[in-house]
Amino acid sequence: MAKLYKQLFSQFGWTILLYGLGMGLLLVVLQTARYRFLILDHAQELYFGLIALLFTGLGIWAGRQLTARLAKPTKPLSGDALEQTLAKLGITPREYEVLQLIAQGLSNQEIAGRMFVSLNTIKTHTSNLFSKLDAQRRTQAVQKAQAIGLLSGTHPKV
């Protein structure tokens, strides 16, 4: 449990904390303000609208913050860093080969032919690869791999 928290925190930093604080603060302010200045009866709708607007804005802001961290762009790794990343993800050499061929737009059949193994073998490799990359599709795997820097620049094959 503490591990999950730590991971989340390291990933999102202060964003969540700040968001929670802001949320609580706003609620408190609004509450006290309600009892102090605006005790008008039918001002409820106005309150709802205001809160809705405010938290919509906050939501957009928070969304931007979070996606900004998740969509962090990176440069292609090389040599040592590459192997380290591969090891961390548990991606085997053979799987990495497959990944590179996938990124070049080859089908499983073509990959099988190029690597002199059966189609089923490639399927196994891709399946394992996807689970290690937390991907459901080959395009997603390529996208994630590029985001991490596992793949060098595109090879203009044709």
Added chain:
Amino acid sequence: MAKLYKQLFSQFGWTILLYGLGMGLLLVVLQTARYRFLILDHAQELYFGLIALLFTGLGIWAGRQLTARLAKPTKPLSGDALEQTLAKLGITPREYEVLQLIAQGLSNQEIAGRMFVSLNTIKTHTSNLFSKLDAQRRTQAVQKAQAIGLLSGTHPKV
């Protein structure tokens, strides 16, 4: 005035409309619910909290939708060159949108959901797109598009 609306609509599609509708609907529902079931006195805080939560979620969603459209047209090639290339290949705006979403690893179903059209429509778009890019698979299309510089992220750098 109508022109501005049209432009905005064509840019953001149903996102804004849906958002406005959802907002209004939620407010109405909450209001009527208030007078029907929960006339308890100190339930206000709960309401505020609920609305805050709801609209935070909505805000995040809206933010994602909007930034997805605003961030994509950030051209890797100098604007003009991009449009020229697209025109040369006969790729329509809608098809280009699809291409970008494909490059992000989304399935046709997910793309359909994000663009508020049917799965069949996306299939048509992808099919036309592939023939224009001379590709047989989505991964191949992505590879070629990146090689030409049609996609942000990784493109001819070195």
Added chain:
DNA sequence: GGATATCCCATACTTTCGGGTGATTTCCGG
């Protein structure tokens, strides 16, 4: 020798893709 990891292959099954055809609507330019 046993545990582990990698690689190879297979079968069976479900889902997704891609290709093809055709149809409707809207909008725009000649």
Added chain:
DNA sequence: CCGGAAATCACCCGAAAGTATGGGATATCC
């Protein structure tokens, strides 16, 4: 007003991709 481009959607069909499971062959490390 007519014709074409663009966008939307539908239906079918075969191929490819993905999932699950299990078996067998090495090689390595303890």
